[in-house]
Amino acid sequence: MVIRLFTLLILLGTVSVTWAQSIPAELQVDPNYSADRLVREVFATDRCETIFNVRQIGTNPDGIGYFSAPDDVVGFNRGIVISSGRVRDAVGPNRRTDTGSEISGPTPDPDLDIASRGRVHDRSGVEFDFIPLTPQVSFRYVFASEEYCEFVGGNFNDIFGFFISGPGFNGPYANGAVNAALIPGTNQAVTINNVNFRTNKQFYLDNESAEVRGSLNCGGEPTNGPRFQKIEYDGQTVILTATLKVIPCETYHIRLVVADVNDSDLDSAVFLEAGSFDLGSSVSLESKDDAEEEDAPIIAYEGCRPAVMRVVRGPDSNPDTDQTIAYRVASNSQAREGVDFSAATGIATIPAGQNFTEVPIHAFADDEAEGEEEAFILLDAPCACFTDSVRVIIREPEPITAALNDPYLYCPSEKGTLTANIQGGVPPFTYRWSIGSDAAEPTFSGTLPDEISLQVTDACGETLTSTARTEPAEPPTLHFPDQDLSACWGDELTMRYDLSGTGPFKVYYRLDGGPTRVVSIPDNQSEAWTVTRGGTYNIVRIEDQACSVDVSELARANFYKPVLDASYEDPTCSGGADGSISVNHLKTVAPYTYRIDGEPVPSANTGGFPAGSYNVKVTDALGCEDSSTVQLRAPAPLEPIDINCNQLRRLPFETSAGGGIPPYSYSVGGRQFVEDIWPTLVPGNFYNLVIRDAVGCELSQPNFYFPQAAPRAVSLPNFIPQQVGESVRIELYHRVPLNQIYSYRWEPAELFDCPTCAEPTLTAPFTQDIDLTIEDVYGCIDSLTTYVAVDGRAPLYIPTAFSPNGDGTNDYISVFANGDLVDRVMSFRIFTRWGEQVYADTDFAPNNAQRGWDGFIGGRPAHVGTYVWSVEILLYNGDVQEESGTVMLTGH
Template sequence: MRIGMLIVVLSMAGHGLFAQPPENDDCMGVIDLGRAPYCPDSSDPVNTAAIFSNSHATASSIGAGNNPTCFNGGTVQRDVWFAFTTSDTIIDYTITVTGVPGPAGEPALLNPQVALYRGVCAVNSLAELLCASASPGQNRVVLQAEGLTPNITYFLRINDFSETATSPAGSFSICIDKRNPIHLISEGSSTACSGLLYDAGGPDGDYSNNENHTFTICPTPPSACINFTLSYFNIEYNDFATTDQLLFYDGAAALPGNLITAIGGIDYASASSGVCFAVQATSGCLTVQFVSDGSATFDGFAGSWTCSAVPCVVNSPISVDATASAQAIITALSTPQTQATITHIDCGAGAYGTFAAGDNTDLGLRQGLLLTTGELRYAPGPNFSPGDGNIFTADLGSPGDVDLDTLSTLFGNGTRSQDACVIELDVFANTNELAFEYIFGSEEYPEFANDDYNDIFAFLISGPGIAGLPALNNQLNIATLPGTNTFVEINSVNNLNNWEYYRNNEVGLSLQYDGLTADFLGVKKSLTARATVTPCQTYHLKLAIADRFDGIYDSGVFIAELRGGTPEIAVNFNSGVDYLIEGCTDQPDEIVFRMDNPPGAAVAYNVVLGGTATLGLDYTLALPPQLTFAPGTNEIVFPVSVLTDLNDQEGTETVTIMLTRDFGCGLVILAELEIELRDRLRVDINTGQDTVRLCMNTRTELVVEGATTYFWTPVSVFDNPTSSTPLATPAEDGWVYVVGQVGPGCVATDSIYLLQATPRVTIATAATALCRGQSISLSAETNTNGEGLTWSPDDGSLSATTGLTVEASPSVSTYYFADVQVNGCAVKDSVYIQVDSLPQLLTITADPAENRYCQGERVVLSSPAYDPAHYANIMHTWSGIGLETADSLYNIILTATDTFTYQRMTTNGGCVAVAEVTLHVITAEGITIQPRDPLICLGESIDLVVNSTAGGTISWSPATALSCADCFAPTASPMVTTVYSPSITIEGCTFLPMVSVRVNSPPSIQLIDNQAICSGDTVQLNLAVPAAGVDYFWTSLQDPNFSSNDPGLRISPNESDTYTLTASNDCGAAMEQTATLFVNTPPAGLTIAAVPVLTGTHPTVDLAADVADGGGSGTFEWTLAGVLIGTNTPLVGYQPAAANLPAYAVVTYRNACGVLTDSVLLQLLDYRIPTIFSPNGDGVNDVFKPFIQGTVDQLTMEIYNRWGQLVFATNDPANFGWDGLYKGQPAPADVYLYHIRLGITGENLTTSGQVTLVR
């Protein structure tokens, strides 16, 4: 028995050791759960297939994003895979994994974790969508999956985590069911991206006493913004004791530091009831806490939340215009159903005007008229003050309104009004109803509700068929709660009375007013004022508001456009996209005709159907030509279906629907709707952008639209591949793709290129300095085409803060910055614009100050002094004539030269100013002397005439040889050339013109006689300076054809000659000189006679030189190797040292006209021949050869034995020795005969003899 038990134990151990992993150990072996919902009863013993296990599972890998974001430890050991396909009607699911015992008693899975994927089972092809992990020690995990695409396969990855070394793997069940969007605060938490939250009493019950619940919303994946809106709240209120509270925290816990705001509690100024209250959380989680005391219970609250990957959009303040004209108000109020005319305005200054509220405000009306009890400018948010403006100016001190006081007496405590603002209009009604939306707001909410300190307003209508109050002259107040006669005012609508119409705005950002009115339970944020009227009639409308009891806290009423009570047309797009589309869904969309106020009797409207789409071909819509609303009916619905055709190139077509009616005063278009009809689904990334630039290692948000669900690839790039606004973090440049889907099988794709490119920006400007009061253009050169570009500082000196080019008008020196921020990547450039100024007084004055200045007079030009310390870079530049000082000085000295306008340009950085002054100068320009340069012969006279256009007096200097010294036309008779300078005085200015009277004297000649030159040389014969008015003539003794008139004649004769020069002038005087010129010939050639080769120990050489042709007298000089060996002789005998040969002997010949040289080479040939040699290899006398002094270029040596046999021969001068071998063998010792011939440069010597070979 023990043996058997041991075998069983060993067998089980062996089975555990070699157990196989489950079939769904990785994604390729996934278990398909089929179409959701999938939720079998795992407790049924028969239904064992509903139980799964991850025992013995191993870790799998899917490539990018392998480790789910929420898995504890970040590992995927023991993970198993499942798949399911979504329904075509359910998009929100609750996925539950519960550890249960296995069919055979296997342990239940502990600490389960689950991740949801979309994609395909391949590496880098699955995208994690959601993830959830159980709390330690728990066997159940819940995953809320919202917005899944119909008919798409999703994947579940399930494993466990262990806090110890023990594996918690085991069996589990899976339930994939339709998500219930309703949560109670007592449930504790949700990871869903959207949902509904109620108090613990649920939608239909009240909350209980002594509750303390927190509900934490942490969507997965984490979101950038959670928007939470209370559709209504009604909790216990107590002015002076702590009571029920509803609190909101930006975070995953109810920590005081995370508190956003609180409703209720002990603060009597905090409203405990209302509608349309919104908060935002940016941490990724929002915590809602509700605490009740033990005294009373109320309805509680109902709220909803949505999450977004996009950062929260913060509400903006509304804008108001207190200067709006009457026409601007009419424009804001008019519609095709009404025509209004303002008949009276009675408001305090700045108390009324128009308002505009965009998409990012929470007012609830887009535009219209605003009336206040204070000033319009106090109305825009954010709500950071009590709203009284300045306590000394908020009370306008203006009167009230009689009609408002009547209402206060009839229906209130009779408190009189003040600070009234009233606008009255006449309105022509084209329809049977006059209606408009309005919102009343006040700073007296909530603390002065149900008190005497509250303001009043009314909308009073009168006209045909209006049954008003006699006390109000038959005016009817239509500012009432829907379906009642309750006037809307602070005491009738607040956090205690009719709270279903009250909005708490204590933390609002768009408006200052603490409280606002709304429709019932916030179905819309405005109330409707309406009156049944007779069509085609004019009605009087009085819009009035006023303070009561005091004038400090302000109130205001926002009034939208005046319209008829006509139907509205809308579309319910059941496909999920806001256009009609072919072939995407079998469920028709719906055209909805709706009236706010159901008619008391049947009313009919004409239906006009149009557009570019064709009814019956592109779509079906059974609209009658006339639409009738039965009594009590406020909505009529017609299905519209799109017909699929084969033409998918039709583009976008339109369907238009109009409701018209003639109430008796002309056909009026009451409502109009245009619907797009597309032939196929189209998705669009970033509104058609084809490339997104982003910084390296950063991420960017992509926005896609056009479908209801999306899937992005490559999935590894995106944080949420199924989002319409995913964050993309590319590792490299490349395309990303999205598949959009509508319905079960209608898909479309789009792509965009992600380019990792760092933006660049450079500021270009024509100058970086300007003068105060000037502007300069700044241009940004970017590689983003201006995307993400902003300029700063925003101090009013820039014409704009966006755009590639802006105008800067700084008043002081300023740094300007161009910032480019593209998808989180920021760069900037800056430029420093220097703002300069100049001294105020730059006028120029002249010293001396005269009307006219004499030419040559010194003048000082100066300006008022300034402090140079205030103008560090100031510079001056003068333009003018006769400046004596530098043109860069502030003040200058000049010599008056002529009438001139002097200018000084003064600069200081970017400032430039030009000052000028004109000096009128009396000049000698009008003074002339004729003739200008007279020439007379010796003994002659000439008349000198002075012309002066300005007259004056004259005095000549010198007066020598003049007929008069003070006349303007004297006769001059000088004997020599004389310069006369008459002194002419004109208006006190003296001028000294000059004239030179030249006297023509006899001409001058200076020839040099008996000059000697060489043939070919050039020589000038006359050294005298030529004189004007003299004629020169040359002749030659040897050449009768030679002549010249050049006084400075230069000649190059080849033979000696005698030349004569004759000079004569106009006065008849003449002179003549003669000079002889000797011409020498240069030597023609020089040669040295040939010299034979020298021999012997002490050779002697005779050298002879010969000069050809014109040697003439000259000298000889002989050198050998640079050493002088002879002079003054053409013949030289010389004994050179043998050691100095070979060498060149050089002769040089010189005479007056040239130098010649020639040379000859001296060579020595000397030798010795031995008579015995011993070729025994001892290195001494081993070779027989002649020993030569000098070099040879020819050698022949022959050696014979005693029998006449040739034993050795050579003709190589470089290697001519005999080594004693004959035919390669040592020759015998003996006497041998030799014959040797030596030569150098053709000279040969021959010798013969005997030599003894000794062994």
């Protein structure tokens, strides 16, 4: 095959509802299915989705439904049922002979009105459009009715039909439709009068009670019908098949409809098998030889018997039904159909129950030497979702040749087989040997005639005869002479032997008692056999052109390799040269030589190596060698103690060396080594420290400074008090030795006399934060903040009372102040309690007892009482400060 493509997705979705359910013990009917679902999911096998415009015929949904039942009810397990009454009434037992229900009343129908002699009632069914993928579509059905058997022969019977219209149909019904519900082998429609207990009774199944059958003279057995307890209808047909001859890929319309005639009294129904409306399953086109060679072409020889094309069902095909497909020869084929070959009719049907059918391919003989010609046969369904093709090769048959060895040697003492070299011709071949056999390779025993002949005939009828003289022969012999069969692994050994007989030879042997192997030797001029595997070779059988003989001839082949497995000891310390290498290897042929990095070494065990990569090689007396790379690794070098900030923040202080092989021990000055030396050291001191790891490697760390661990290096007071205009010296609380601190940095720097000193003098004009950043000798940084609290109250004094009586004491109210802090009095004013200004002075120095208010207003003594004063003063730093208060004038 050239192409195989088909889609199973539609198949899986289509049949899942139908086939995945279990078979019930009795007939079950479910009217709760839409027409679309009944057609697509139950009735049809529509892999390529070529069904559309599905709709119900009739207005009452009770007239169509899904059913399931055992095999002995309608003959198939599942499907859809359409009825002129309620589909639920189909369920057995057969309680009445006149079951009926009105589901829609008088209902004209374009097809049933033509087929019927009376008025159509309660029509029910489904209709849809479809595009077939194959030239034949069929489905299986059963017709059942309550009008059996009492109304057989009447003028008015219930009616049903499968009316199909479309290309190729020109029938008497609407749109040129024909009725596909026909009695097998006839053009008669299936009706109650055409299929019953009298007419075409081979297609009829009775379901009446014995009483009714006897009273109506309907014939049959004197017992109830075999389905009496299982279905309501009084009679039914056997399973019938409706067959539609269609044109692939054209559009057709089908109406599946049943109805009562003249009344709604008695019901009839049609059961349609699930999945039987098959629009076309996938197939493959194959050569008959496809089983031996995938995608093998069909080989047809001119003038010979036909080749065979197989049409094989696809995995989605229903094996219980016929499957018909159309095929054609591709237009671009080199070989011409009808001129060079024929491929039958273009239609092939796989019978039910079979997996494939065969189509003959005839290649026509001509007088032209054309060489091979090629054609392609394709599935002829362009609207399908699957396709396939097969290649056909037309060949001219070659002349047949048949050659027997002359003389034909044979061994009289043993059973033999006659063979011939057949060339050309067209297989299969027929054979006729002069010894009376028609086998291709007949067996014989004993002595042959002096002459034998073979007549060969190929598939095209060409015959050729070959004759040869016969000659008896002696069995062959083989013997191994003494020899040294030793070599290095990977080389070849030449195994010499003495051989007699008539070649070609086959020598059968077993290696070390293993399975039997065979080696071919062209003739007895060969004297050596090349082997690459070591072991004991036991020759068990020899065959030459004529005879075979069992023997037992032994030879031992040895292949050596001193497979190396070096062991080593790494250097003890970083930078050391005490590593060693020991060369261990398989024993082969002594003596041995050893090399490390190309240099010979005196023995297999050598020391004094630093860390590094070394190539180690061993060579035996045969020159067989092996090598390996050894990597010596020294431990990491010891690393001095590196103190970090995290260690300094935790108590108790813990630290450790690094590198080497832990655990580590320590010594001061090379004296006793202990693992926990730190409690013996004094913070702030320097030591000559020696570090030793677990294997004795040492490292000196001179001038090792032992620190003090603390959460932070210093502490600041919560605040620093300072008077305005004054300075204060800051005192720190050091938590670590002073030599552990590398630097101080105070900010704002302009407030300090030495911003990088440990305890500077601070002069702050007002209350504010100050920051200290400390870095220790390990680079660890602390940032601390406190604040300076400046007493901002002005050093100002104004008396609370004065008596301007001229006694020289307290005669004025004046401004007194701290001269270091107050530069000038900018203004000094006095008011009555009602806000009337009685005195004012500006821009003068404080502390003048004679400069102030003398208690007079306009030259008159002011009234005794309380007055309000207000003063503005200029401070040393340029700030202006306002103050106010009251003063009591006590008398004059």
